[in-house]
Amino acid sequence: MKRKVLVVADLRADQVRNVSYEALGGAKTLSGGGEVAGLVLGHEISSVASSLGAYGADRVFVIDHPELAQYVPDAYVAAVEQAMKVFEPQVVLFAHSAIGRDVAPALAAKHKAGQVSDVIHVELVDEDVIFTRPIYAGKAFAKVKVAGDMIFATIRPNNLSMPEQANAVAEVVSISYEVPTKMRTKVREVLKKASSGVDLSEAKVIVSGGRGVKSAEGFKPIYGLAEVLDAAVGASRGACDAGYCDYSMQIGQTGKVVTPDLYIACGISGAIQHLAGMSNSKVIVAINKDPEAPVFKVADYGIVGDLFEVVPALTEEAKKILV
Amino acid sequence: MNIIVCIKQTFDTEAKITLENGVVKEDGVQFILNPYDEYAVEEALKIREEQGGEVTVVTIGPVRVEEAIRTALALGADEAIHIEEEAAFGDEYTIAEVLASAIKQKPFDLILAGNQAVDDGSGQVAVRLAQLLNIPHISTITKLEISGANVVAQRDAEGDIEIVEATLPVLVTAQQGLNEPRYPSLIGIRKASKKPITKLTLGDLLLSSDAISSKATILEVNLPAAKGAGRVLEGDTATRVAELVRELRQTSKVL
Numbered sequence: 001m002k003r004k005v006l007v008v009a010d011l012r013a014d015q016v017r018n019v020s021y022e023a024l025g026g027a028k029t030l031s032g033g034g035e036v037a038g039l040v041l042g043h044e045i046s047s048v049a050s051s052l053g054a055y056g057a058d059r060v061f062v063i064d065h066p067e068l069a070q071y072v073p074d075a076y077v078a079a080v081e082q083a084m085k086v087f088e089p090q091v092v093l094f095a096h097s098a099i100g101r102d103v104a105p106a107l108a109a110k111h112k113a114g115q116v117s118d119v120i121h122v123e124l125v126d127e128d129v130i131f132t133r134p135i136y137a138g139k140a141f142a143k144v145k146v147a148g149d150m151i152f153a154t155i156r157p158n159n160l161s162m163p164e165q166a167n168a169v170a171e172v173v174s175i176s177y178e179v180p181t182k183m184r185t186k187v188r189e190v191l192k193k194a195s196s197g198v199d200l201s202e203a204k205v206i207v208s209g210g211r212g213v214k215s216a217e218g219f220k221p222i223y224g225l226a227e228v229l230d231a232a233v234g235a236s237r238g239a240c241d242a243g244y245c246d247y248s249m250q251i252g253q254t255g256k257v258v259t260p261d262l263y264i265a266c267g268i269s270g271a272i273q274h275l276a277g278m279s280n281s282k283v284i285v286a287i288n289k290d291p292e293a294p295v296f297k298v299a300d301y302g303i304v305g306d307l308f309e310v311v312p313a314l315t316e317e318a319k320k321i322l323v
Numbered sequence: 324m325n326i327i328v329c330i331k332q333t334f335d336t337e338a339k340i341t342l343e344n345g346v347v348k349e350d351g352v353q354f355i356l357n358p359y360d361e362y363a364v365e366e367a368l369k370i371r372e373e374q375g376g377e378v379t380v381v382t383i384g385p386v387r388v389e390e391a392i393r394t395a396l397a398l399g400a401d402e403a404i405h406i407e408e409e410a411a412f413g414d415e416y417t418i419a420e421v422l423a424s425a426i427k428q429k430p431f432d433l434i435l436a437g438n439q440a441v442d443d444g445s446g447q448v449a450v451r452l453a454q455l456l457n458i459p460h461i462s463t464i465t466k467l468e469i470s471g472a473n474v475v476a477q478r479d480a481e482g483d484i485e486i487v488e489a490t491l492p493v494l495v496t497a498q499q500g501l502n503e504p505r506y507p508s509l510i511g512i513r514k515a516s517k518k519p520i521t522k523l524t525l526g527d528l529l530l531s532s533d534a535i536s537s538k539a540t541i542l543e544v545n546l547p548a549a550k551g552a553g554r555v556l557e558g559d560t561a562t563r564v565a566e567l568v569r570e571l572r573q574t575s576k577v578l
Contacts, residue, residue, distance in 0.1 A: 071480070073460065098480040101446050102462050105415070109451035114416055114538025117445035130542065136442055139340040140347060143542045184459035184489060188475075191484040199481060205577070229578070240499075247465075247500040248482045253336040253441050254358050254499060262577040273336040280547060283575045285567065291555070301570060302555040303563050314564040321568060322578070 001127045002034030003090040008080055008103070009040045009052060010095035016040075016048050017202060018162065019095040021055040023155045025163035026122040028056050030091050030129055037061060038170070039083045041076060043069035046174070053170025056163045060170045061087065065177040070187050071099050077106045078180040086175055091129060096154035097201070108152040115152035116144050120159035120259075137253040137276035157202040158259050193248070200249070203232035205262045208251060208278070209244070210236035212267015212288065212307055216244045221311040222266055228318045234258065234278075236268045252277035266307045270295025287311065324376030324469075326367045327426055328400065329436040329449065330360040332384055332391035336441055340546065347544060356391040359437025361504040362497035366467055367435050368399045369502065374469070376432075377401045381425055383411050383418055389520070396515035397507035403520040410525055410532035414539040415443075419451035421535060424528040426456065431492060433474075438463045438496035446496075453494040461487050463498040 005027035009020040020038070027036040038052030038060040049060040061083045067075050080103060084092065092107070094100030096118045108115035120141075121132035128145050131153055135142050146153075200206065207226040209219050219233070226233045234256070235249040251258055252274040263281035268274060270286070270293055278284070279298045286299035287310050296302045303310050334340075335353040342348060356364070367378045380395040381404045382388055392403045404425055411421045426434065434453070439446035446462075453460035465484070466477035469491070478485040479498045507515075525532060556563040571578045 071485075098463070102450060102460075105447035105450035106454045106460075108416070108447065109419060109454035112416070112538075114414060115445075115447055116539055117415075117447055133445075135444065135544070136334065136338075136340050136347075137444060138547070140342070141545050141547065143545075144539050145542050146539045148538050185461060185493075186488045187485050188488055189486040190480075191486070193482050193484065201481070247498075248479055250499065257444070262571065262575075271337070272339065276336075279550075283571065283577050284553070285571070286553075296553070296555065298550055298553075300553040300575070301567055302553055303567065304555060305560060305563075309560055310564065313560045314567065317564045317568045318578070321572060 001032055003031050004035050004037070004087060005031045005091040005093065006084065006087055006089035007036065007038050007057065007093045008100070009038055009048070010097050010100060011040070011042055011045060011048070012199070014042065014045055014048065016051055017095060017097070017157070019097070019155055019157035019202060020052070022157070022160040022162050023093045023095065024052065024056040026155060026160045027091070027093055028163065029122055030124060032124055035059065037087050037089070039063070039080065041068050041079050049172045050169070053168050054165050057170045060172045061175055062172060063175050063177045065179070067179050068177065070190070072183055072185055072187060073102055073106060074180050074183045074185065076103050079177060080107060082178060083175055090149055091151045091153070094154045096156045100154045104152045104154050111150045113148055113150040113152055114146040116146060117154045118156045119153050120156050122160065134257065134280070137257050138280045139276050156259070158204070193246070198230065198232035200232045200234055200251070200256055200258060203258070203260050205229045205231035206234050206258055206260045207231045207264045207266065208234035208236065208268060209239050209266050210268030211238035211242060213239060213244055219245060221308060221315070225264070225311050225315045225318070228315050228322055236274045237271070265295050265299070266311055268295055269293045270298065324370060324374050324433060325429070325431045326370060326376060326378045327429065327431045327434045328360070328363050328367045328378060328380045328395070329422060329434065329452070330364065330380050330382045330391060330395055331357045331437070331440045332382070332388040333357040333440050333442045342544060342546060345543060354387060354390060356394045357437050357440045359439060359441070359497055359499070362499065362501040363435035363437050364395050364398055364400060365502045365504040366497060370433070370469060379404060379429065381422060383421055385412070392520055393515050394507065396518045397511040398505060399511060402518055404523060405520050406523050408525050410535070413535060413537035415445055415447035415451060416538045417535045419448050419455055421525070421528065421530065422448070422452050423455035424530055425523055426452070433469070433491060434494040436494070436496050438498050449494060449496045456494070458492045458494055459489050460494040460496070461489060462496045464495050465498050465500045467495060467501070
């Protein structure tokens with residue numbers, strides 16, 4: 001059975017995020033030889049449409065309108081609906097991101113459809129669409145099958161393999177946007193936060209601090225190492241609760257679940273609720289004064305020592321090969 | 324102001340997950356009120372304290388979830404609705420349909436929920452619910468101000484903060500940092516046992532179990548592959564960091 005699969009591209013600063021290309025690879029698998037389309041929403045974003053073709057979209061729909069410049073649920077739900085009317089997909093994939101997490105369930109409810117969130121693997125078994133997703137923040141994994149002729153899913157960054165970029169050129173179809181009669185929520189202002197420039201959920205490398213950093217000031221060496229490694233900065237619940245950093249940096253069962261290639265835990269003891277959020281990282285390095293700290297049980301490499309000595313030394317060493 | 328808070332009882336975040344016959348084992352696990360729902364309950368109580376009104380908590384689940392209901396009542400919620408019928412324990416589609424039917428029977432101005440539960444973590448139910456009730460939603464909020472019918476919320480959007488406006492009735496989902504949840508007081512715990520818990524059946528909600536059966540089915544649950552013990556590097560700091568960088572680059576190939 002061939003299926004039509006729509007991938008709603010996730011844009012950050014008007015650029016398509018890698019997770020959307022990864023989703024196109026997943027879409028190809030699920031289509032069973034059917035058609036894969038991409039959808040780009042925003043304002044003055046038509047130029048990014050072609051990149052979706054290079055990563056496997058057969059067709060790319062573009063809805064370019066000033067009302068889509070800023071994410072608002074009503075505006076985006078209506079836009080995806082309009083594209084779905086044109087393409088008539090059986091499967092719609094989003095990024096598991098601020099936007100995807102918000103739009104997908106609204107559409108799934110409208111269509112009385114099933115949705116699987118935070119997907120890390122997709123497969124077609126016989127004719128069935130099967131997704132794998134973490135539960136209990138990655139302490140276990142569930143394989144989920146969705147019934148019905150309309151299936152929604154959100155894809156976690158960094159997990160589906162990135163399709164090879166080809167020289168393919170997709171047909172770009174512009175859809176004129178019918179503005180919903182009423183936008184029930186309005187964004188008055190967006191405050192950009194001056195945290196590390198790299199997004200935690202999509203980062204390949206994460207450097208994290210725990211209670212051991214002792215103060216907000218103590219995060220400085222962590223940021224120093226992150227800068228050299230082009231990494232995002234995370235934190236344990238302990239560090240957030242102590243007020244050393246913002247909750248948006250928290251990694252764990254409450255907070256974000258991350259799966260980077262490299263996770264460096266500095267001054268983090270490794271409570272089970274933190275380990276749930278990071279233990280599926282590919283390579284884990286632990287730096288901690290306490291040799292008995294549970295974090296060493298999940299670490300591939302451990303250094304027992306004071307992070308204020310080890311982290312700056314590590315930063316200097318990394319500079320030698322990276323800068 | 325009539326405030327409804329959707330709550331879920333979950334495993335304690337410190338709980339270790341084990342499997343028995345392919346399903347997650349509940350025996351010996353400590354259950355808690357989902358931490359994100361604690362923020363939702365706290366916010367509801369704060370609004371009621373400032374503006375008056377009633378706080379009703381709604382939940383779906385087996386008998387054991389009464390403990391989470393009692394926690395919410397001890398914190399200060401006025402009453403509870405509990406749907407205990409097994410046909411209601413479905414996927415996010417099922418749960419949202421059942422919650423919507425239950426909530427439609429009551430007048431409401433504001434609905435609060437955690438932005439996700441720490442067990443399934445799919446974050447779908449609240450957004451679906453807003454859709455089914457045909458009201459706007461604002462997700463992952465870290466601040467909420469209500470004056471008259473005007474709502475202003477700060478929403479955490481991957482680190483950025485969006486300041487969002489809406490008009491009641493509205494549904495919001497709580498993100499960490501929204502507030503500091505209180506602890507139940509002794510007097511609160513004593514009062515909780517006398518507060519009403521309304522038990523509703525699917526019949527009461529005019530729902531047939533066929534119409535709400537799950538769309539998504541779990542085929543199997545697996546635990547992550549056990550990790551072999553790592554290496555603790557030896558020597559002075561300079562030696563150890565040099566070896567670490569070499570290993571990360573040459574063996575693991577992550578630098």
